Amino acid sequence: DTAVSQTPKYLVTQMGNDKSIKCEQNLGHDTMYWYKQDSKKFLKIMFSYNNKELIINETVPNRFSPKSPDKAHLNLHINSLELGDSAVYFCASSPTPTNEKLFFGSGTQLSVL
Amino acid sequence: GENVEQHPSTLSVQEGDSAVIKCTYSDSASNYFPWYKQELGKGPQLIIDIRSNVGEKKDQRIAVTLNKTAKHFSLHITETQPEDSAVYFCAGSGGGGSYIPTFGRGTSLIVHP
Numbered sequence: 578d579t580a581v582s583q584t585p586k587y588l589v590t591q592m593g594n595d596k597s598i599k600c601e602q603n604l605g606h607d608t609m610y611w612y613k614q615d616s617k618k619f620l621k622i623m624f625s626y627n628n629k630e631l632i633i634n635e636t637v638p639n640r641f642s643p644k645s646p647d648k649a650h651l652n653l654h655i656n657s658l659e660l661g662d663s664a665v666y667f668c669a670s671s672p673t674p675t676n677e678k679l680f681f682g683s684g685t686q687l688s689v690l
Numbered sequence: 691g692e693n694v695e696q697h698p699s700t701l702s703v704q705e706g707d708s709a710v711i712k713c714t715y716s717d718s719a720s721n722y723f724p725w726y727k728q729e730l731g732k733g734p735q736l737i738i739d740i741r742s743n744v745g746e747k748k749d750q751r752i753a754v755t756l757n758k759t760a761k762h763f764s765l766h767i768t769e770t771q772p773e774d775s776a777v778y779f780c781a782g783s784g785g786g787g788s789y790i791p792t793f794g795r796g797t798s799l800i801v802h803p
Contacts, residue, residue, distance in 0.1 A: 581733070610790075618777055620734070620793040633790060667733050677722050677783050677791055681733030 580604050583668045583682040590658055591690055598653045598685045600668030608632075608674045609651040611643060614665040614684070626651050627674045658689045692717040694782050696794025704802050709770050711778055711797045714762040717785030723763050724791060725754060726779045734779055738765070742784075770801045 583600040590596055602609065611623040625633035629645045640656045651668060668682040693716040703709050715723075721742040726734035740747045740754045740763065747754050751770075756763040767774055777798050781791035 618728075618796040618798075620779065620796075622790050625790065669733075675789050677724065677789050678736055678739070679724075679726075679734075679791070681726075681735065683731070683733050 581668055581670055581680050581682040583666075583685055585685060586683065587686050587688075589688045589690065592658055592660060594658050595654070595656045596658060596687070597655070598666055598668075598687075600651050600653070600682060602649055602668075602670040602680070604670055604672075604680060606670040606672050606680070607648055608671045608676075609645065609648070610669040610671075610679070611651065611653050612667040612669060612681075614667060616664070620667070624651075624653075625674070632674060655687075658687075660689050663687055663689045691788075692720055692782050692785050692792040694780060694792050694794040696780050696797060698797060699795065700798045700800070702800045702802065703770050705770060705772060707770055709767045709774070709799055709801075711765045711780070711799070712762060713764070713780035713782075713794050714760075715782040715792075716761070717782070718758075718761060719785035720782040721784035722782070722789075722791075723754070723756060724781050725752075725765050726781070726793075728777045728779065728796075730776075767799075770799075772801050772803050775799055775801045 581602045608627045624643045626645045665684045669679045696713045724739035727737045728734040753766045777796045780794040783791040
C-alpha cells in the first residue's frame with residue numbers, strides 16, 4: 578500500500594546513455610513533482626505537473642523530459658546522461674497545486690560512470 | 691525568490707537531551723513553514739508544519755516556533771531517542787504566490803544512545 582512508489586531504486590549507467598525513472602502515486606493527488614537531491618543533500622525542484630499538465634520547469638536542461646500519461650503517474654526520461662546527473666531523484670505528490678504538503682517516494686539513486 | 695538558511699548542518703546529542711534546529715527565510719510574504727525528516731535510504735517525510743498566523747505548534751516531543759518579525763523558525767525535539775537520528779529539512783513557501791517549498795540545506799541529527 579505504498580503511497581508514492583518509484584522504480585528503480587538504484588540505477589547505474591554509462592555516460593551518454595538514456596534512462597527512465599517511473600513514479601506512481603495511489604493517493605488520488607492532482608499534483609506531482611520531481612526533485613533532485615545532490616551529494617550534499619540539497620533538495621531542488623525540477624518539475625511540477627498538475628493533472629497531467631506541466632506547471633513548473635525550473636530551468637532543467639532539455640535532456641530531462643518528464644511525461645505524465647495520467648495524473649497518477651509522472652515518469653522522468655533522461656537523454657545523454659552526464660556525470661553531473663548523478664544524484665538521488667525523488668518523486669513527490671500533493672493533493673492540489675496550492676496544497677504545500679508533499680508526499681515523497683523513496684528515491685532513485687542514479688550513478689553515471 | 692525565497693531563500694531559506696538552516697543551521698547547524700550537523701547536530702550531535704546524547705539520548706534524552708533536547709535538540710534545536712534553526713532556519714531563517716528571506717521572503718516576508720512566505721506563510722507556510724514545514725519540517726521534513728529524511729531517514730537513511732528513504733524520502734523526506736513531513737513531521738510538523740506551521741503557518742504564519744500561528745507562533746507555536748506542538749506534537750508530542752516535537753514543536754515548531756515562528757518569529758515572523760525576525761523571519762526565523764525553529765524545530766525543537768525533546769527527550770531525543772536514537773530513532774530521531776536523521777536529516778531534517780526546513781522549508782518555506784507562499785511568497786509571490788508560489789506554493790512550491792524552498793528547502794534549507796538540511797541538518798544531520800545524530801542521537802547517541
